[in-house]
Amino acid sequence: MDLILRGVAVYLFLLVLFRVLGKRSLAETTTFDFVLLLIIGEATQQALLGNDFSVTNALILITILMGVDMIFSKLKGQYKKLDRLLEGTPLILVDHGRPLKGRMNESHVDEDDIMEAARINHGLERMKQIKYAVLERDGTISIIPAQE
Amino acid sequence: MQRKPQIETIKHSLDLDERLPHKIKGWKAQRLCSIIVRVVIGVTALGLFGGGPLSWREVKKPGIALQYEVFNRVDNEMDIGLQVRTRRPLEVALPMRYLDHFKVEKIVPDAYKSSISQGYVRYHFNGVSEGETIVRFFLSPKEVGTIEGVWQVDQQHFELTHFIYP
Numbered sequence: 001m002d003l004i005l006r007g008v009a010v011y012l013f014l015l016v017l018f019r020v021l022g023k024r025s026l027a028e029t030t031t032f033d034f035v036l037l038l039i040i041g042e043a044t045q046q047a048l049l050g051n052d053f054s055v056t057n058a059l060i061l062i063t064i065l066m067g068v069d070m071i072f073s074k075l076k077g078q079y080k081k082l083d084r085l086l087e088g089t090p091l092i093l094v095d096h097g098r099p100l101k102g103r104m105n106e107s108h109v110d111e112d113d114i115m116e117a118a119r120i121n122h123g124l125e126r127m128k129q130i131k132y133a134v135l136e137r138d139g140t141i142s143i144i145p146a147q148e
Numbered sequence: 149m150q151r152k153p154q155i156e157t158i159k160h161s162l163d164l165d166e167r168l169p170h171k172i173k174g175w176k177a178q179r180l181c182s183i184i185v186r187v188v189i190g191v192t193a194l195g196l197f198g199g200g201p202l203s204w205r206e207v208k209k210p211g212i213a214l215q216y217e218v219f220n221r222v223d224n225e226m227d228i229g230l231q232v233r234t235r236r237p238l239e240v241a242l243p244m245r246y247l248d249h250f251k252v253e254k255i256v257p258d259a260y261k262s263s264i265s266q267g268y269v270r271y272h273f274n275g276v277s278e279g280e281t282i283v284r285f286f287l288s289p290k291e292v293g294t295i296e297g298v299w300q301v302d303q304q305h306f307e308l309t310h311f312i313y314p
Contacts, residue, residue, distance in 0.1 A: 100158070
């Protein structure tokens with residue numbers, strides 16, 4: 001029972017924390033972000049396993065974590081509200097070449113991020129060439145070019 | 149100070165479930181949580197989860213000072229220190245019910261004698277010639293929650309209260 005409680009508590013804590021930290025923090029994972037994730041993994045290991053480092057304990061814990069994740073995936077599929085709460089919704093950041101500063105400010109995205117996505121995906125050179133830029137649920141920026 | 153830009157409302161031709169009010173609520177929640185994160189870091193630095201000025205307590209009675217940690221975590225060793233002005237042998241009695249919640253890691257210096265009587269574990273130490281005996285108990289909490297106990301040091305009572313986090 002203790003193992004289940006530990007697994008669920010750590011899963012929910014990480015879920016809330018990463019949701020609260022915002023999408024941009026994980027969307028563009030830098031080398032340092034990766035190192036940070038490894039450190040978080042190390043820090044949670046002790047809390048999850050306690051003093052029992054047996055293979056059985058590790059296997060049970062993995063099963064619990066996968067099980068909780070599976071339950072959440074099912075619930076997200078069934079309840080749209082929960083899905084929106086946990087995964088968020090997409091957000092338009094550029095409207096017909098006009099950067100929407102208020103929205104960009106709140107989502108911690110700047111014009112350089114948008115232009116980078118525009119260059120990489122469509123080879124665009126200027127903001128005016130963008131019809132819409134959308135911050136997607138997974139944190140990526142998708143670009144819809146304006147028609148010439 | 150620069151004014152924060154307004155959140156723009158737009159009409160678009162995309163088949164997109166944007167839900168701006170939901171987003172705005174999410175941003176407000178993020179701001180609130182970022183404050184909570186800062187508060188948690190602050191109180192941790194101050195010792196609310198152990199190991200800081202908020203966590204340490206000192207109880208003084210004539211000739212005896214006892215320092216202990218109020219906040220700690222399960223399995224995290226804590227240090228309880230005693231300073232006693234005495235030249236004669238010293239007796240420190242810990243309630244057995246209190247000790248049930250802890251694992252005694254070590255006691256420095258070692259007691260020359262220990263015994264159990266009347267629900268107490270009694271440790272006996274030699275007094276030192278300089279007149280100040282220092283004894284340190286290193287205990288690891290085994291359970292979560294509030295732990296209370298009354299220590300007896302040279303017939304004087306010291307009430308200790310700990311809060312142990314998971």
